Amino acid sequence: MLRLELRGEMSRSMIYxxxxxxxxxxxxxxxxxxxxxxxxxxxxxxxxxxxxxNSLDGxxxxxxxxxxxxLIAIGLSFGFQANVWNIGAEGxxxxxxxxxxxxxxxxxxxxxxxxxxxxxIAGVLGGMAWAxxxxxxxxxxxxxxxxxxxxxxxxxxxxxxxxIHGPWKDPEGxxxxxxxxxxxxxxxxxxxxxxxxxxxWIIALFGVAIAWVVMTRHMIGFQxxxxxxxxxxxxxxxxxxxxxxxxxxxxxxxxxxxAGTIEVSxxxxxxxxxISPGYGFTAIIVAFLGRLHPVGCLFAGLLMALTYLGGxxxxxxxxxxxxxxxxxxxxxxxxxLASDVLVRYRVRFGAAKKVTAGEGA
Amino acid sequence: MPEWIVPxxxxxxxxxxxxxxxxxxxxxxxxxxxxxxxxEGMMIxxxxxxxxxxxxxxxxxxxILAGAIGGAAMAFLFGFLTLYLxxxxxxTGLALTIFGLGFSALLGHGFVGKTFPGLPRLEIPFLxxxxxxxxxxxxHDILVYASVVAVAxxxxxxxxxxxGLLIRAVGENHFAAHSIGYSVNKIRMACVLFxxxxxxxxxxxxxxxxxxxxxxxxxxxxGWIALAxxxxxxxxxxxxxxxxxxxxxxxxxxxxxxxFGVEIAPQFLAxxxxxxxxxxxxxxxxxxxxxRLNAPACLGRSFHASG
Numbered sequence: 001m002l003r004l005e006l007r008g009e010m011s012r013s014m015i016y017x018x019x020x021x022x023x024x025x026x027x028x029x030x031x032x033x034x035x036x037x038x039x040x041x042x043x044x045x046x047x048x049x050x051x052x053x054n055s056l057d058g059x060x061x062x063x064x065x066x067x068x069x070x071l072i073a074i075g076l077s078f079g080f081q082a083n084v085w086n087i088g089a090e091g092x093x094x095x096x097x098x099x100x101x102x103x104x105x106x107x108x109x110x111x112x113x114x115x116x117x118x119x120x121i122a123g124v125l126g127g128m129a130w131a132x133x134x135x136x137x138x139x140x141x142x143x144x145x146x147x148x149x150x151x152x153x154x155x156x157x158x159x160x161x162x163x164i165h166g167p168w169k170d171p172e173g174x175x176x177x178x179x180x181x182x183x184x185x186x187x188x189x190x191x192x193x194x195x196x197x198x199x200x201w202i203i204a205l206f207g208v209a210i211a212w213v214v215m216t217r218h219m220i221g222f223q224x225x226x227x228x229x230x231x232x233x234x235x236x237x238x239x240x241x242x243x244x245x246x247x248x249x250x251x252x253x254x255x256x257x258x259a260g261t262i263e264v265s266x267x268x269x270x271x272x273x274x275i276s277p278g279y280g281f282t283a284i285i286v287a288f289l290g291r292l293h294p295v296g297c298l299f300a301g302l303l304m305a306l307t308y309l310g311g312x313x314x315x316x317x318x319x320x321x322x323x324x325x326x327x328x329x330x331x332x333x334x335x336x337l338a339s340d341v342l343v344r345y346r347v348r349f350g351a352a353k354k355v356t357a358g359e360g361a
Numbered sequence: 362m363p364e365w366i367v368p369x370x371x372x373x374x375x376x377x378x379x380x381x382x383x384x385x386x387x388x389x390x391x392x393x394x395x396x397x398x399x400x401e402g403m404m405i406x407x408x409x410x411x412x413x414x415x416x417x418x419x420x421x422x423x424x425i426l427a428g429a430i431g432g433a434a435m436a437f438l439f440g441f442l443t444l445y446l447x448x449x450x451x452x453t454g455l456a457l458t459i460f461g462l463g464f465s466a467l468l469g470h471g472f473v474g475k476t477f478p479g480l481p482r483l484e485i486p487f488l489x490x491x492x493x494x495x496x497x498x499x500x501h502d503i504l505v506y507a508s509v510v511a512v513a514x515x516x517x518x519x520x521x522x523x524x525g526l527l528i529r530a531v532g533e534n535h536f537a538a539h540s541i542g543y544s545v546n547k548i549r550m551a552c553v554l555f556x557x558x559x560x561x562x563x564x565x566x567x568x569x570x571x572x573x574x575x576x577x578x579x580x581x582x583x584g585w586i587a588l589a590x591x592x593x594x595x596x597x598x599x600x601x602x603x604x605x606x607x608x609x610x611x612x613x614x615x616x617x618x619x620x621f622g623v624e625i626a627p628q629f630l631a632x633x634x635x636x637x638x639x640x641x642x643x644x645x646x647x648x649x650x651x652x653r654l655n656a657p658a659c660l661g662r663s664f665h666a667s668g
Contacts, residue, residue: 103395137646141643141646142646143639143646146451147585147642148642149594150582150585151585151635151636151639152634155632155636158628158629158632162626165626178645281459282459284459299518321467323466323467323468323470324463326460326463326467329459330456330457330462330464333452333456334438334442337442337448338442340449341447341448
C-alpha cells in the first residue's frame, strides 16, 4: 500500500528532478499512444523528436519557435509566482502583434532604422493594454483574472479577424484576409544566413537575463514570491498586493505583446488570420515545466518548440494529424503536475498510521 | 406575432442547453470544494466521443452515453491528480483543457466532414400540436429535457437531501467532515466525475444536435463561459439555468442580428457573449460580500489528512 507523507520542507532536488520524470513519462505514454494508433512507436518518436533537428535549418527553426514561448513564459512566471493567473497571453500576443504590425502598416513607406524599435515598443504597449483590463478589474472589483483574461483572448482574436477582413486588408491581395507585406525596414533582421533565425531570439535571451536579475536579485522578485507563498506575511511587511497584481500583469502582457510583434515582423512579415498556433497557451506549460524560473523557461521553451516541429514533421512524414502536438503538451503538463507531488510529499510503503479511519490514500 | 419568433426561441434553447449541462455539473463540483477549470477540455472530449460513437453505430443512445463517459474519464484524470496526488487545481484544470483540445482533435481526425442525423425529437401527442407553446415546450430532443430535469434534481439534491448536505460539508470545511468520519476525497471524486459526465453531455449536445458536425475546437470557449455562469449564479443551480439561457439568447441575437439589418461587422457581434461574461463577472464580484457568502469555503484547496 502506497501513501503520501508530508515532508518537513519542500524537496529542493525534486523541484529539478520532476521535469525530467515528466519528460520520460511523456515519452512512454506517447509510445503507448502511437502503438494504439497503429503506428510504429519507435519510428514515430524519432520522426517527432529527432528528425526535426537533423539539419541546421531545423535547429534554427527550433529557436524561431522557442522565441515567443520563452518570452511569454518568463512573463507569466512572474504572475504565477504571485498567484496571479494570467491565462490570456494568447490574446495579449494578438493585440501586441496588431499594435506592432499596425505601426508597420501606418508607416508603410517609411524606411527608417527607428521603425523596428517603434514597432517593438508598440507591441509591448499593446500587450500591456490588453492585460490592463484584467488588472484593472481585479484590483478595482476583485474580478477573477483567469476568466477575464481568457474571455479577452477570444475578443482579441475577433479584433484581429475584423481588421484583416476590413480596414487592414491588403488592397492588392485578391480579397485574401491578409494585410500587406511589411516593408524591409519592418522585418526583423536574420542573424543566421540561409535560415529563418532572426534577432528575436537574441531579444528572448535578453529577456531571460533581465528576468533572472529582477526575480532573484531585486526587491520586486522577492515581494512577488512572498505574496505568492505567504500573503499574510506580505501584507504585514507592507507589500502592496494591488501593485504586484498590476506589475505582474503588465510584465506578462508586455512580454506576450512583444512576442506577438516579433512573430508578425519576423517569420511571417505580414498580419495573417492565425498569428500564433497557441503559443500563449503553450507558454503556460513552458512556465511550469521551467519551474517559473527564467533559465528553466529557456530550456522548457526549446523542448516545447520541438513538439511543434515534431508535430509538423509527423504530419508530413507519417500522415499523423498535427494535433498530436497538443496531446504531447497536455500529457507533459499532466505528468509534471503528478511528479510535483514528490516535491512536498514523500512516498511511503506500508499501511497508513492509524490516525483516523477512512482516509487511505 | 411574427413567424420567426418560434424558430428563434427554439435556437436559443439549443444554444443554451450545452451551457446548462456544463454549469450544473460544475456547481456540484465546486460545492464539494473542488475548482475544475477543465470544463472546456471535458466538453470537447465528450463532443468527439459522442460524435464518433454516433456516426459509427448510428445509435443516439450510445452516442449520448459515450459523451458522458468521455467527459467523466477526463474528470477522473483531473480528480486523480488533484485529489490523490494533490496537484494544483488551477494548473491541472488548464492541463485538462489543453490536453482535451489536442486529444479530441486527434480522435476526430477521421470524422471531419461526416454528419450525424441529429437527435430524434420526442413529440408528445396533442401537446406538441398546440400553436406557439407546443413547439416551444414539447417536441425537443431528450437532452433538452434531461438538462431541465438535471437542474431540478441538482437543486433538490444539494438543498434537501443528506447527500447534498455531505457535499456542502466537504466543500465548506473538509477537516470537520474528515474528523467525523467522512471520506473527503471519495465524495469529491464522485462530484468531479458527475461534473465531468455533465460537461460531456453538454459537449455531446454540441456535436449531436447543435451543429451536428465535428469541428476542431468546436466548444469555442463555452466551457469557460459555463465556469463564469457558476459564479454568476452564486452556486445555485436554478440561477445557472437562467444564466445559461441569457447567454444562449445573446449568442443567438448575435447570429441573427445581421438578418435584421444591423450594420455592424460580424466580428463585433461575435464578441458579445465574451464581453457579456466579463460584464456579468464584474457585476457579481463588485458585490463581494454576496460572492464570498456563497462561495464554498474550501474551494480550490487540496485535502491531505496530515493537514
